[in-house]
Amino acid sequence: SQKIEQNSEALNIQEGKTATLTCNYTNYSPAYLQWYRQDPGRGPVFLLLIRENEKEKRKERLKVTFDTTLKQSLFHITASQPADSATYLCALSGLSGYSTLTFGKGTMLLVSP
Amino acid sequence: EPEVTQTPSHQVTQMGQEVILRCVPISNHLYFYWYRQILGQKVEFLVSFYNNEISEKSEIFDDQFSVERPDGSNFTLKIRSTKLEDSAMYFCASTGTSGSRATDTQYFGPGTRLTVL
Structure with a gap:
């Protein structure tokens, strides 16, 4: 079955450092991959999209x-700030014209001052 | 900046009752979605809607669920007879079109927290 895995542990980093979050997937051939930010009790907010034929965005x-x-x-955040603290979600979508998203569970990022 | 809105922000209901969750998608968008997120779990797709009909639905979206676009602005999710396990955050999303295809970025509303007692 299709699976999307993100670091289950929270990532703690110091302000100013680069945060790197990972998204791995199996049994899936996505047309594109998106990253969203989610704050507690809020809806996902779109950050970036990368297509299957792109290496970097x-x-x-x-x-x-x-x-x-x-x-x-x-997914990298350079010069991280405490305001970057949130859960970051990876989402995949196939070739359907309806763009249904399949989400990973997300990784919580905590940036300390 | 246009945004997706949802009402109510929190709905408490008794098991077996019907609930209707409301969404106002971004005005020029034509594709609409409902997702849910059980506390501590991932965001899960429920249903997509285009041209006044369901285009895709997941296994979660059984006969107890229905969607409707009753007028030109609202998009609703109805749960006919709520169960305890329906307690979750429900997110509405919308996206524009490129030709007849949905564009890639989905814009999510703030969610409705449904609590079934």
């Missing part, structure tokens, strides 16, 4: 890589 302090051979995406 950047947006301000965020960077996503996508390796379809390894079936893995890495």
Whole structure:
């Protein structure tokens, strides 16, 4: 069956460091992969999307890589700030025209001042 | 910036009662979705809706669930006879179109917390 795995442990880092979050998937050939941020009690907020034919995407302090051979995406936040503390969700979507998302469980990031 | 809105923010109901969760998608979007998230678990897809009909649904979306777009702005999720295990956050999402296909980014509402007693 399809599986999406994200680091289950919370990631604790110091302010100013780079946070790296991992998303691995099996039995799936996504057309694209997305990263969302979720704060407690709130809905997911879209951050970045990367397509199967792209290796890397950047947006301000965020960077996503996508390796379809390894079936893995890495999500980086450079110069992290306490305000970056949240749960980060990886979501995959196939070739359906309806863009249904399949989410991982998410990784909680805690950035200490 | 346009956003998806949901009401109510919190709904408490007795087991066996019907509930209707309401969403107002972003105005020019044509694809609508419902997801749910049980406390401590992942966000799970329930149903997608396009052109006034269901386009996809998951195994979770059984006969107890229905969706409707009663007018040009609202999108609702009805649970006919709630069970304890329906307690969760329910998120509505919408996305625009590129040609007839949904575009890639989904915009989520803030959610409705449903508590079934």
